Amino acid sequence: MLVPCSDGKFCNSQLRKSVNRLSTPDVEENQDKKPSLQERINIQFIESGEKERLMELLRERLIECGWKDEMKALCRSFIKKKGRNNVTVDDLVHVITPKGRASIPDSVKAELLQRIRTFLMSVAL
Incomplete structure (x- = not known):
């Protein structure tokens, strides 16, 4: 069945219905979106290796206690x-x-929290 298209010509409506794809986002929209503070902190933790060091410290402390x-x-x-x-x-x-x-244990939580604070002060986001 032919139906009017946006350009003024006629299109086959069956072909238009068969294409089920999401619209692609504009490049400009993605460039304008800046990562949130939480996302920036998480990126810093991962890229610096501090997240893995903290996880290892937590494992050690939980085994010790x-x-x-x-x-x-x-x-x-x-x-x-x-x-x-x-x-x-x-x-x-x-x-x-x-x-x-x-x-x-609260002592383990306190130690990790102090290490996180020290790290955040050193990177000064």
């Missing part, structure tokens, strides 16, 4: 209670995550 062993014991207890074949990883994550977050 026995947190990792405590979480492992909680997982084993939950699996034993529910039965090995009746537990999924998602079940474990759902049950253990709130307990794990709540049991991180």
Whole structure:
């Protein structure tokens, strides 16, 4: 079926309906959008390698204080209670995550927060 097109000519409406693609964004729109402060900070953490260093520090501190062993014991207890074949990883994550977050020692949180503050002061975004 022929229908009028925007240029004044006639087009086949079946062909127009068959093209389902998103419009491409204008280059100017993307250039005007500046990353938010949070995005800039995240980029700095990743590019500098500080994010990986902080993650490694967190792993070390959680092992040192026995947190990792405590979480492992909680997982084993939950699996034993529910039965090995009746537990999924998602079940474990759902049950253990709130307990794990709540049991991180304040000293570990304070140390990480201080390291983050020091890093942010050094890059002075």
